[in-house]
Structures are given as C-alpha cells and as structure tokens.
Amino acid sequence: MRPTRWRRSTYLVVGVSVLLLVVVVVAAAALVATRQPAEQPAVEAAPAPATAAPGVVPVSDSADKPTPQGLTRALQAVLANPDLGRFTGRITDARSGDQLWAQGAGVPMQPASTNKMLTAAAALLTLDREARLTTRVLSASPGVVVLVGGGDPTLSAAPRNVDTWYRDAARIVDLADQIRRSGVDVKSVQVDVSAYSGPSMAPGWDPLDIDGGDIAPMEAIMLDGGRTQPVTVESRRSRTPALDAGRALAVALRVDPAKVTVLPSAARGTEIASVQSPPLMQRLRDMMNFSDNVMAEAIGREVAAEVGRPQSFDGAARAVLSTLEDAGIDTAGARLLDSSGLSVDNRLTAETLDEVVQAAAGDAEPALRPLVDLLPIAGGSGTLSNRYLDTDDGRAAAGYLRAKTGSLTGTNSLAGIVTDESGRVLTFALLSNDAGPTGRTALDAFAATLRSCGCR
Known part of the structure; x- marks a missing residue:
C-alpha cells in the first residue's frame, strides 16, 4: 500500500470520528439543559447604558411672555x-x-x-475673533533697536514662569531672546508709539484715576495694561507706559534704561523680533x-x-x-x-x-x-x-x-x-x-x- 493512499483513508476515518463525537457532546448538553431545575434564576441582563441629562436646558419657545x-x-x-x-x-x-x-x-x-x-x-x-496684535522690534541703525507698539496692552515684563495680569500675555524676555539671536549688538533702545494718534487722555477723564488704578494714558505700547504692580488688583497705573516698556526691554538687554527715548514719528528698519497678543475673544x-x-x-x-x-x-x-x-x-x-x-x-x-x-x-x-x-x-x-x-x-x-x-x-x-x-x-x-x-x-x-x- 502506498503511503499517500493510507494517509487519505486515515484522515477520512478520523474526520468521521470527530463528527460523531461532536454530535454526542451536543446531545448530552441538551439533555442536561432539559434537566435543570425550573426555578434556577436566569442570568441578569446587562444594565442600559447610562445617559447624562444636559447641563443647560433650552428655554421654551412657548413660555408665557410678560405683559x-x-x-x-x-x-x-x-x-x-x-x-x-x-x-x-x-x-x-x-x-x-x-x-x-x-x-x-x-x-x-x-x-x-x-x-x-x-x-x-x-x-x-x-x-x-482670532485677531492678534503684534509688537515688533526693528534694527534701525548700528546699535539702535526700536520697540514698535502695535496696540497690545497685555505685553508683560514678567520673567518666564511668573504670573502675568493677562493670561497668555507676550513677554519682553521673548523679544530680548530674539534680538540676541539676531546678532545685533544693542547700545540703545527707542520706542515707536506712532500707531496711536491724538491725546493720550480722553475728555472727561480724571487724572487721579491713574493713581486709582482705573486707567493709564493710552499709548500704543504698555506693560500689563499700564499696571505698576501687575498681579495686584489695586495696582495704580503708570503715567509713562510706553517709556516703561522701552526701559523694560533695555534692562532685559542689559542696556542703560536711562538712554531709552520715545520717538515722535514712525521708525524704519529691519524687523528682528516680534510677539503677539492673545486672540480677540480672550481680550474681549x-x-x-x-x-x-x-x-x-x-x-x-x-x-x-x-x-x-x-x-x-x-x-x-x-x-x-x-x-x-x-x-x-x-x-x-x-x-x-x-x-x-x-x-x-x-x-x-x-x-x-x-x-x-x-x-x-x-x-x-x-x-x-x-x-x-x-x-x-x-x-x-x-x-x-x-x-x-x-x-x-x-x-x-x-x-x-x-x-x-x-x-x-x-x-x-x-x-x-x-x-x-x-x-x-x-x-x-x-x-x-x-x-x-x-x-x-x-x-x-x-x-x-x-x-x-x-x-x-
């Protein structure tokens, strides 16, 4: 007898045997099931998925209107x-x-x-709604950089990892880092406030409100909304907010802050640094x-x-x-x-x-x-x-x-x-x-x- 024919016949016998065994097991299981006591409790059904009621309930379109x-x-x-x-x-x-x-x-x-x-x-x-305001720094001439205000009152002089008054505020230290990376050797800092025009105090404003903490002179660049103590609720405001911002940048660059000047008109130069305010919706x-x-x-x-x-x-x-x-x-x-x-x-x-x-x-x-x-x-x-x-x-x-x-x-x-x-x-x-x-x-x-x- 050739081996291949012997194996095929063997496979057939084994297959039939397995099939008979399955039939016997199924029949036995069915017999056991029919002999289970009628009073045996069935397996409990899984609970229905939990649902959460909405936290905000819409007002009714048919609610009575006051007269x-x-x-x-x-x-x-x-x-x-x-x-x-x-x-x-x-x-x-x-x-x-x-x-x-x-x-x-x-x-x-x-x-x-x-x-x-x-x-x-x-x-x-x-x-x-995502509009942001940009504060820039220009290299205007050898050794001179110009801090250009873009109207962002949230800019802060706070060091990194220190809270600011406004969340996600841009920081002076970020501008200073970018300036250093540009390779410019800074000797003096100027401040460009030309984005805003007209007076810095409105008719009907009381100058005492500056010390009271309600307002600062409106200039195109300031720190923490002009607050002199940024994280203090009762902080008074600065009377020279733009000059303060320029001096903060000078200090960060290790330049004499006494040499900071505010420009009477718009500056020109090559942009070497910039930061942006939080988006409009956050500021609103x-x-x-x-x-x-x-x-x-x-x-x-x-x-x-x-x-x-x-x-x-x-x-x-x-x-x-x-x-x-x-x-x-x-x-x-x-x-x-x-x-x-x-x-x-x-x-x-x-x-x-x-x-x-x-x-x-x-x-x-x-x-x-x-x-x-x-x-x-x-x-x-x-x-x-x-x-x-x-x-x-x-x-x-x-x-x-x-x-x-x-x-x-x-x-x-x-x-x-x-x-x-x-x-x-x-x-x-x-x-x-x-x-x-x-x-x-x-x-x-x-x-x-x-x-x-x-x-x-």
Whole structure:
C-alpha cells in the first residue's frame, strides 16, 4: 500500500470520528439543559447604558411672555426707591423683539461702563475673533533697536514662569531672546508709539484715576495694561507706559534704561523680533468680565483701524457708532468720547443699549451672539460675582441674569439678559444718574424683579 493512499483513508476515518463525537457532546448538553431545575434564576441582563441629562436646558419657545401691565405692577415698588435718582430703562422680549416696558428710554444718560457693550459689539462685527496684535522690534541703525507698539496692552515684563495680569500675555524676555539671536549688538533702545494718534487722555477723564488704578494714558505700547504692580488688583497705573516698556526691554538687554527715548514719528528698519497678543475673544472676555478700561480703549482703536479711521479716542468712538448704525442699531442721542465709558461726558440711551443686547440675544445679527457669553453672571463671575447674593430676590436671580455693569460717581448702569420664572428671556438696559447711596443695590433689585415676577 502506498503511503499517500493510507494517509487519505486515515484522515477520512478520523474526520468521521470527530463528527460523531461532536454530535454526542451536543446531545448530552441538551439533555442536561432539559434537566435543570425550573426555578434556577436566569442570568441578569446587562444594565442600559447610562445617559447624562444636559447641563443647560433650552428655554421654551412657548413660555408665557410678560405683559406691559404685569411689568408695570411688579416694578412699582422698586421704582419708588429715591436712590435710583434720574432713572431710565427699557425691557424687551428677546424672542419677538417686542418692547414690554420703558421709561425715558430715548433720554441720553451717562452710561459708565455699559459703554463697553458697544465697543464689544463693534469688535465682533468688524474683527476676526482670532485677531492678534503684534509688537515688533526693528534694527534701525548700528546699535539702535526700536520697540514698535502695535496696540497690545497685555505685553508683560514678567520673567518666564511668573504670573502675568493677562493670561497668555507676550513677554519682553521673548523679544530680548530674539534680538540676541539676531546678532545685533544693542547700545540703545527707542520706542515707536506712532500707531496711536491724538491725546493720550480722553475728555472727561480724571487724572487721579491713574493713581486709582482705573486707567493709564493710552499709548500704543504698555506693560500689563499700564499696571505698576501687575498681579495686584489695586495696582495704580503708570503715567509713562510706553517709556516703561522701552526701559523694560533695555534692562532685559542689559542696556542703560536711562538712554531709552520715545520717538515722535514712525521708525524704519529691519524687523528682528516680534510677539503677539492673545486672540480677540480672550481680550474681549477680559474687557467685559473685569470692566478693563485700558483694554476697551485698545479694542476701540482696533475697530477704528479696521474701518479706516485714526486710532484715537475720536476715531474709535466714531468707528464704533458707525459700525452699529450699519448693523441697524439706533444710536440717536449717543455722544461718545471714549470706548470704555470712563468719561463723565459720554451719553447713551437705554434704547441704544437694549438694541445692542437684543441684537445679540435674538436672531438678527448672528455675529453678535458671542456677546451674550461675554456678559458677567449674577452671583457667579466678573463684576457681578459678589452681587445678587444679599437678598432673597437677588439670590433667586443669581445664575439667571447676565449683564454688563457700569459705575461712576452718582451713576449706576446695567444692561443684559435675564430668564424669568416662566422661562422667557428678556433683555434690559437700565441707567441711573444722580443716584443716592444705595443706588447700585436699588438697580440690582429692579433687575432681580424681572426674574421672579412672572409679570402676567
């Protein structure tokens, strides 16, 4: 017998045997299964996958809208507070755009920092959200470098690994490193501030506010928004911010800071170093949450540059108003002398402010929707973090109300949105001039009423 034939026959016998064995095992298993006690518990089914409820519940499209009569009744008590002084306001339904309540809404009033609402809106309408400002260094002549301001107020002289006032701020040390790598032997530093024009202080600003920490002279380059103690909340501001920046670069390059000069006009030369600011949205968030006056003035000038106007107080104010007018917002009665609201000579109406909020909360201008997210939250963030926590009505509004605040001597203002207890979103703008000692808390009580009244 040949081996190959023997192997084939062997494979056939083995295959048949395996098949018979499988049949026997299956039959035995089936028999055992039929003999299991009927009461033996079955294997429990796996639990259903867990699902998370959304953290933010959309407001209902069918929620009841307050009535003008209901609002008038609910607001009578808070309106009776004499510390509101001269008071104007407007309340609007965010979804329909219907005006629900108004008092003197067309009267120009001192807006204080609610003016920043207009600056933020104009920036969102004209600038790229990722826009950054560039600070450059030029090699102008042998041994001379020029620090060229690009309008970035976040630049910092802090060493690496040391906190700065503004998150992700560019640093002087990075410019110094780039200069050293360029091979330029630096003997002196000059500062070019030509990007900005006009005066460095706006009409209606109090020079004492520099020492008070509210503002710095607006120059095209400064350190930490002009703060002399960058991580101190109560830091005063510098009176020579551009010169300070030049001296910081000189120190980093081991050059005599006493030799730093500010140029009267634009410099020319070869660029040897540059750094960039944080993106626009981050700077807008700082401006709105902390009511940063210097940041507002810098962003106003960005808007001016984008629309072809001078980077000055007047150019920025005109650029902001014209941008809003082009977007269909009524700016009648507006008189702006700055972009921050610090000037006591600014005037805005509640109608203009509410139209800006309405455009952001409604569907008319999608580009403005981020403005809602930039507003401080009552009892939770920014300039509202410590407000709305002292009364029952205030606590009821905490988390449901978002607004930009404003405060000057005798002036309190508030503009934003609130979701009432029915789930309806309302926009509002409230302006109080010649206010009494409890004017701010009276204004908060007015806005908190919008949350809890229902106002049917």
